[in-house]
Amino acid sequence: MTLRISTSSNYSRVLMGLRLNQGRLIRSQEQVATGRSLLRPSDDPIGATRALSLTGRIEGVARFRGAVVSGLNAVDSAAASLGSGSQLLAEARELILQGMNGTLAQDDREALATELEVLRRELVDLANTQAGGRYLFGGTLTNQPPWVETTVGGLTRVTYRGNEEEQRIQIGADVEIAINVTGSSIFGKSEPAGAVFDGLTGVQSGLTADEGSGYEYLHLRHDSTDPGAIGTVGLALVNGGADDTILNAQDLVIDAAAGTVQLGNGVVRNIPLPGDPDLADFTIANELGGELHLDFTGFTGADFNGTVTGNGSISLDGTNFTAIDFSETDLELKNDATGSVLHVDTTAVGRAGKETVTFGGSLNLFDALQGVVEDLRNADGLDQQELVNRLNVRLEELDRGGANLRVGLGVLGARSARLQSADARLQGVDLQLNGLLSETRDADLSEAVLDLMQAEQTLQLAQATGVRLIQTTLLNFLG
């Protein structure tokens, strides 16, 4: 038996065919127009989940790349500043070497000091470099200048107000990298060591450890001179010894036969003869330069071998003086303004003067430079050799500082390289993920166009055949 086909089913069949083919055509057209095969989650739920996870990961990579770019910016700015800082230090070194030249007049030294002062300021400015509104060398305290010039106990100091923290950024799922070097590690770090004196007065470090930062001045003041037995050979102190700078018990030896006089291990001098202009105020110094003023007017001409004692006081802050007991090996001195505690051994003290105390572990480059400036201005009236000695100490400090600066430069360079390689790697990952996403989500255009054409053709065929099917009826022939 043949199938019965109802007329209306003919129509609906044709209609269904048209609808189906039109749907296909529209779907293909949509794919071609958007370039995507995955437009809604229902198109391919698994693919949609995958595409979501991929877009999330691509966003993550973009995020990491953003962090890398901003990190590179900070690291490179910091490195540029340190590069300039390194040059500044080289210039400063040159100037200090010039200052050590013995033939230089005080005026020239002043000029050098002024120049160094300028360099120091520039260095402070560099240490306070900002990039994008934040300070680069203050640890995580980025909103305030990390290095601030202050006056501590009458001394010009630059102090660090930043912290020691690293600023880290995330450049991978579990990869963090620090993008800063702290100011203290670059400009203010040196190897921990005990307090160091520049060796002017013969004061030495005491037994107990010290506490303090940067450098300070230790004042050794001459208060009075005990002439001992010098009266026995007709000698007297000039003006009660007010201009004397000797401290501690010093041997005075007069060798009448040789016509010489010597204080401690100082330079042997000839006894002034009557008529000598210095006769009433003859200055003799010990090995440290501690001076004793003697009046030789009534000199008996006899040999003498006795002790002259300079009494004095010592102070760390320049205000509160304590009388020196020259047998003390662990005298505690404090500077309440700075909080420093210093322990000194005064047994070898030989002269009065202003001694620089450099505390271990915390001297910064700026203060070292400031020290050079102060030394060059020579407010303390140091003699040539002492000045050179002090400048040598400063030079060492500067060189140490320079080394730290170069270490910092190296660290930053390495980070910059790491960031760049991370960027390259992220770029690769980005490409790969985008490729995967495109594979998951995008339409194969040639295929989609082919589909489109096919759908178009099928629709046309369906239309053509549909028309013929509908038109065919017995009515055409009945008449």
Next chain:
Amino acid sequence: MSQLSLNTGLKSILTARYMLATIGHNIANANTPGYTRQRVEIGNDPPISLGGLLLGSGVSASNVQRSVDSLLNRRILTQVTVSGRLESQLVGMTEIEGLLGELDGQGVGGLMDSFFTSISELSTNPDDAILASGVAQAAVTLSAQFNGISNNLSDLKRDTTAELGVRVEEVNLLADQVLALNLEITKIEASGSTANDLRDQRDVALEELSRRVDTRVIEEANGAVRVLVAGNTLVSSARVYELSVTQTPGGDPAIEIEGSDGFVPVSGGTIGGLLRMAGSFVGELSSEFDQLAHNLILELNRLHSTGVPASGGFSNLTGSSAILDLDKDGDLRDELLSNAGLPFDVSSGVLLVNVNDETTGDVDQHQIQISETHTTVGELLDALNDVPNLSADLDSFGRVRLLADGGFTFDFSAKLDQNPDAIGSFGGGRASLGTGEEPFALADGDTLDLTVPAGGTSLSIAFNTADFADVNAATAAELAAVINNDPGAQAVGIVAADVNGRLILQTLAEGSTADFTVDGGTVLGALGWAGFAGSTVTGHDNAVEAKIAGAYTGDGDDVFTFVPNMDGTIGTTPGLIVDVFDATGNKIASLDVGEGYTPGEELAVAEGITVSFGLGDLSATHNDVFALDVVEDADTSDVLVALGINSLFVGTDASDIALREDIELDPTLISTSVTGSSGDNTLLLDVLGLQNQGVEGLEGATFGRFYGDTIGNFGFELSSTVDAIGANDSLQASLGLLREQVSGVNVDEELVDLVKYEQAFQAASQFITVVNELNDELLNLL
């Protein structure tokens, strides 16, 4: 005879006319939905015996029949029910798919990514106000998307419920129609004929009914049908039981039927589909979004509330969640914190409160113990008020409000106490004597005899059973309380403290002139001080300053205890070591602070923490000690999250998630770190870390994963619905074709029949003419 022939001719003509009429009816209804092709049943009439012959008496039409396959019709009804359900679901799902906006980056997933990206940008420059605004903007957009989805889903539910009402009304009308047709059909068919067209109409009504609900149709002998909906009678032989829309206790729409309690479990048809959409489907989807938003709020706020903005601590803060008067006694303070109507759970734990002195930079750290079962709102407020320079109260809405005194700020971060030895029990200025670790086996009435200062006033402090929970296992805290409450001790300036289970006895005075003599007393043995009887403890001019730096990177909370190994001077005495122990008593570091150590030099302890010691003397003999609390999570109780204090997001789920209002106004209030340093981004990095962490409230999935699964599952539902519709459509189409095969009208076929019966009619007419002529012939004979 001629009578018979004429009669036969007449019947033949009539039959042909019936045929033609039916063909006309068929052709007329060729396109009428539900129309069933009708056929006239004809048969040859019984013969008449005439003259010993049996003569045929022609043809007659006995009945007009419908060409119907009732089994097929029943299958079609079932199929219609399925497609009704699928189609109504598809409409809702397609709408949801559009509003999710996913795959264009505008959905919650893309916006979550954008939010984390803005956090990442801020982390590269935590005090940048523009980047902070970026985070605020991203948070607002993300919240708005959550709110939008939540609103749209509830709109969808409302609209769906409204549509349900319309559909139910249609069902009732259709049921009325079926009942009316039943009556007419039984009336007509009682007389033996078939009510073809009425049955067609009823079939159409039943199909429409089945499109809306899952029905079962039972035809009775009299031609009436009974209709059951999910086991309940909708149309009986006598009446219609009307359906109506009601609500389940859960707020989902449900269907009721007249005369029966309980809900009708409609699962098929448009109504079944709508019920599923408005009920479980939208419900589950929106609860997944709620779950995601809830946990996003919880996890972000957990981090954010214990952080500090780049601009530093807070001078005031107000919570965003109000305490509710659940016991309705007009007093909010007596509510238990864990049962005060707060949107997030409060559990037992510790809250760390820091009060920062803005001028000196000192941090005063306090711990508040919170018990899930005991702590009330009032107790929390009291504990907060006990923190110096901080006050707390409830505002008129019942929200906790915190205010720091002028010159002070506060925060809740897990920062380190940078000066942990505030009392100076570790080489400090005070004359100080410590014990070993608790407990101490005291006896009732034990005494401690002291002379303060040495050679000055003598006093005796008595310890009684009443002072201790267990006098045989006295704690340092209990002992310290007795000493501090002793008027004699107060008079001479003797205080005691508990340093992590060790009792410290101290003078209030500092420096080498501060001293006291331990004269004796029965308690000495229990405290391990027997050897100190008669000896004098003296203070120091150079107090050791222990400074802590760094940030704790370890897991969990801990207490680090620092003790010297011998008596000596920092930086001077060879072999002087400070040992560091963790809470379980394991030695975690040995710090050489003897000869060669420069006072102030930082030494690494453990877990990211460094310490430096200033100049001074340490004494192992006098049990010098200090303890450092290291905290991983500054609020293990989640009380800040619950109260909405220093939160990033407010709200509890997708419907009300929002950026905290004052952060929206001033985005620099976003927490970036635990230290408050402008360049510290540790907290932001922790927030970024959330992305890759499994979240407890999301069954261990990450935010992205959970969302991806939600979208994926939804996509599956939708695509399987689309697929099912496709399959169902083709099944229905083939069933439809089958029915058309049986019941459909083929116009060509009818035309052939038309020609056939036209000719039959002509033939019959011709026959009558012939018979007539024969009759005429006969008459002419007359």
